[in-house]
Amino acid sequence: MKKSKIKESTVRLVGGRVPSEGNVEIHHMGKWGAVCDDEWDDVDAGVVCRQLGFDGVRRVLHSSAYGPARRRFWMDNVLCEGKEAELADCRTAEGWGSSDCGHAESAGVVCLDPDLDGDERPQAHQGEGAAAAAPRRKPKTRIKDAAGGRLHVRLAGGRTKEEGRVEVRVKGGAWAGVCGDGWGLLEAAVVCRELGLGYASAAPQTDFFGGNATLVGLSGVACNGTEPSLSLCLHDALGAGRHEFCPGRRDNIAAVMCTHRIADLVFDYEELSRSAHLEDRQLFFLQCAMEENCLASSAYKLREEDPSNWHLETRRLLRFTARIINAGNEDFRPFIPKHLWEWHACHMHYHSMEVFATFDVLDGRGVRVAEGHKASFCLEDNQCLNGVEPVFACANFGDQGITVNCSDIYRHNIDCQWVDISDLEPGMYTLRVAVNPEYKVGEMSFENNAARCSLLYTESFARVYNCHHERP
16 A cells, blocks of 8 residues: 655654654654754644644653654754744754754653543554554552552662662562653652662663563653652553553663762852843844844844844843852763764854753743743853862863862853843743753752742843742
């Protein structure tokens, strides 16, 4: 039978148990490809759900929640305005096929589906490798409820006691594996803490430590990251100890690497408050920033609608200094290996983390109303405590990172160190700045990675105050 031709830019969700959930894939140039989770948010996910005919977004997912990416990445750093008809209409930082993402960085989504949220009808799943019919998705439940009490956890297959695949004891006393769907540093941190092995430095979804032939004990584990035991986390309702494959690929197995030495980033909100101010600047002087998607969508529309005079238009920028201190006991190193760093000719340095910091302005309902795209960073030691020698420097393709007791400082006068608030009406808002927002690099704690502040914006000035720390 001749296969029907798939339309360019068609999207689908793969790896889920029902059609409304899964990792996002898009069809381009005759081939399916993955979408990277860098800067993936509810706006981007909303475009996918609408394109698929669903009513909205129930949950935005990162880190290959439905199994490792099986294909090349077609899209990275997706930036949707929210009104696009298709995901392909959204901006990307580098264009089609340009990405530094690994197989554990697929973007995912759970869309609102009235057939699942309203009644018990099963639905067929048209994705690859799916069963003929999928059951209604059940809400996540407490792990201890399924295990009948506190869950026993161990690591198996590792080269040292600090690493291995995660296994749990199920009814009957057998040890069973944990699926990697949704598995990340927050879940791994709970395992390392419970086993007395310190902090989680990595949370791979892999069969490197074995586990393909073991029973499946848990799937879809979701932790806050502060729980003392995996027993207090949530998981998908799955019969413990059943011979059931994990979503996605068969090597989608939860594993951890633990350590007692790790970084701990702290965002300096006092410096943020002191340095915040407004600047009005012509687009002519912001062309380099536009290449890195540092302005709001309306700036790019001006360029499209008035190609002759767009550069004369003025943008209003909320500028501030971002100072990030490493208060841990180990250096902070980028998630991306050095050979994959990207050279940015405009700013004349390599960017070692595509999403190291996010800047957002929120209204009273918590909805993002101004686009702050400060993603790519060059990490280095700009200021250290007395007696501490700086190690990392961006110049000349140097090693990047933040040494213990040193700070990386992006001053307010640096390009892209702002939020474009040109479309914002004067009023009261919330400014939220977060570093390592996608939990890509392990830390002692994520509770001090973000700052939430009150923002008073008038036609002539902006005041940032009443700040406090929170997790990204």
